[in-house]
Every structure is written in C-alpha cells, then in structure tokens.
Amino acid sequence: MVEINTQKEEQILQIAMQVFVEKGWHGAKMQEIADRAGVNKAMLHYYFRSKERLYTAILEMLFLKFLNSIADSFTPGQTFAETLQLFLDHFHEKLKNNPTLPLFIARELSEGGDRANRVIRQVLKQNELRTPQIMINELKLAQARGEIIPLEEPVQFLLTLIGSCVYFFLARPIVQPLFPEIDFHSDAFIEQRKKMIFEHLYYGLKKRENYP
Amino acid sequence: MVEINTQKEEQILQIAMQVFVEKGWHGAKMQEIADRAGVNKAMLHYYFRSKERLYTAILEMLFLKFLNSIADSFTPGQTFAETLQLFLDHFHEKLKNNPTLPLFIARELSEGGDRANRVIRQVLKQNELRTPQIMINELKLAQARGEIIPLEEPVQFLLTLIGSCVYFFLARPIVQPLFPEIDFHSDAFIEQRKKMIFEHLYYGLKKRENYP
C-alpha cells in the first residue's frame, strides 16, 4: 500500500543519503539528518526503526546505483572502438554528477565488516549477471569479429577500464595539490581524460600486425 | 633527544595505525587501541595528548608511505618497457603487503574535511616534486628516445596507470562476489594482473607506424 507520507519518507532518505555519504556510518548523526531534513529526530525512528536500518536502505540504493551506472553506460551493437568511446562518455558523465559515490562505496568497503558483505550480496541478487556479463559479452563479440586480440581473462580488462575511470575521482584531492598548475575540476580536463583513457587502452586490445 | 620509551611510543603507534586503518577516525576507540597495545588508556593521553594528535601523526606516516611506495617503485635507466614492467612488479608487491592502505586513504579523503587537506599539504612538503616529477620525467625521456608517442599531458597516463593498479585492491570486495569462480586473492591472479596491465597500457604508448 502506497502511503501518503511516502513523500516525506523519500525526502528523509535523500537527505540521509547526503549526510551518510559525507560523514560515513560513524560520522553521521541522527540529529544532523533530522535537522537538515527539517523533521524531528523522533520522526526518523518512527519511519525507520533505527540508524542501522536507515543506513542499510541507503547503502543498497547506492551500491545498486553504482553497478547500474556501469551497466547503463554500455551501448552494444557498435564496433568495439565506438562501444568503448560511448562507455567512457556515459560513465564519466555519471561520475561527474556523483563524484562522491565512489568514495562512499570505498569507505564502506574499508570497514569491511558483515554489513558491506551482506548488502553486496543482496544487491547482486537484484543485478546479478547483468553488469558483469554485459561487459564480458561485448568483449567476446568484439573478439569474434576480429577487432581485438584474444583475451586470456576479460575481467582483467574490466578492472583496468573501471579503475582508470574511477581512480581519478577518488584521488583528485591528493593529485590536485601535487599538480597545482592543472585544474582537475575543469570540464576540459575530464574531456581530455576520456580521450586519453581511450588512447591508453584501445591500442592494448586492438588487433596488431605482429601479434604472436 | 631520543627517549628510552620511544620504543613503547613506537609500539603504540603501530597498533593505533592498525586500528585506525581498520575502523577509521570515528570507528576507532581509544579503549581498543589501549587494549590491543597492552597499555592503559591513560597512557595514550600521556604519550599523545589527544586522539586527534595520535591520528594525525599516523595519517601523515601513511600518506607519505603511499606516495613513497609509488616513487620507490620506479627504477629509471631502463627502456620504457622495462621501467613499466619493474614498476608494476614493485608496486603490486607493496600493495599486496599493504592491501588496506588504499582503502584507508580513500576513506580519509572521503571525509574531505580540513584535516585531510592539512595533512596532504604537510606530507607534500616532505615529498614534493619527488613522486610526481620522477614519473613525469621518465615519460619525457622515453619520449625523447623515441620509444613512445608524444603525450599531450603525461599526468593523464599516470592516473590511468596508478588507477589500474590501485582500483583492484579497492574493489576486490565487490568484484569477488561478482565472479565467484575467480580467486582474486591468489598470487596467480595478481601475477596475471601485472602482465595484463602491461599489455593494456604499453601498446597505448608504444610508437606506432600509422601515428597520428
């Protein structure tokens, strides 16, 4: 049954998400969530029994969002070069709009406890096979079409690809003071980033003349 | 002046580092640090005035360790292919021995506050120019020797390279349940990882016939 106050519930969820993303589990306080959501602290416990339940709900949403943002960035049915290019465009667009998402997920993983594991397995049930298989499959098709070299283990390429994209958003706070003359937050740099990841990775897979 | 009890201080620092890495700032409790270090809780405040000071000291050590582990993985004076290969060997060895280090740093960055910024700038003063310049320089030399193509912005390659290495250790808890048939913790997979990163990235930079 859809409640009328689903609206308020949804509003609390959105605010709580922001606070949890900013502060993490231990750092986020129910009082701050209540204040920023413009509701009473007791209301949080009325709608969501505990901090734990509120957090878990949000964690699941975000994990799923992250996995889907990878899957949704694939546009099959093109040449491999086009698919790679489109993926870089779409995925960077998603990351640009959610720059703190990878950091939040990384933090949750670093706590490493039961919760992260439980949530991951829960999320994978809703998504399973989709995100990984869609990508692996695309690589196998490109290989069958003779566009790229045979891959021992396609997962290795996915790790390199996703890592090349995500790491920039994770490390930006370190890298920025290392190279003060570069504006890592400019659109121009991100455009260049997309172009360069393509350059770096494409020729590693492209069919070469003198391949054994 | 070097104190006699520097030994105990050092011991506390090592234990505290483990706890902070495991639990983060908010999650780590002084009581647990004291217990695991086998000392009284009051002693922590005797040696280090506050939790804040203890944490900051450790944060600086770890940031510096991370930056230096990148710089130390470079062995100049080889061909570019050899330098890349050696870097991958050394850096993966360091990460294998400190698999939680990237996660800890990522978490600290995600808190995003003054502290991270302050510590980063402090650490960069001790390291500045070394880690970034040593790598950029190597790329420029390889370019001058005609081994690799001209690079618009060498930093872009560094981001792709470091990201390809580090992301695996960050994302392993997510990726493992996605591909249950693969053992991501095996030495064999990490060996393959080194080999494949080389394959993925080397041919993106290697001088090509039909360039541009």
Next chain:
DNA sequence: GTCTATATCCTGATAGAC
C-alpha cells in the same frame, strides 16, 4: 611513568503527552 576513578559530554533510542 603508571593506574584507578571519575568528570563531562554526546549519541541512539524511547516514553508519553498531544
């Protein structure tokens, strides 16, 4: 230098009036 006991504060959660 070391330890016990305690002060002070903060947090999640709930009871109970409206």
Next chain:
DNA sequence: GTCTATCAGGATATAGAC
C-alpha cells in the same frame, strides 16, 4: 503522526594516588 523530555550507554579526557 508529531513533538518534548529523558534514559542508558559509551566516548574522550583528566585528576590524583602511587
């Protein structure tokens, strides 16, 4: 459904005896 007041537990930090 909403709000105020409050409980119970746990955290950092310190005082003070030895």
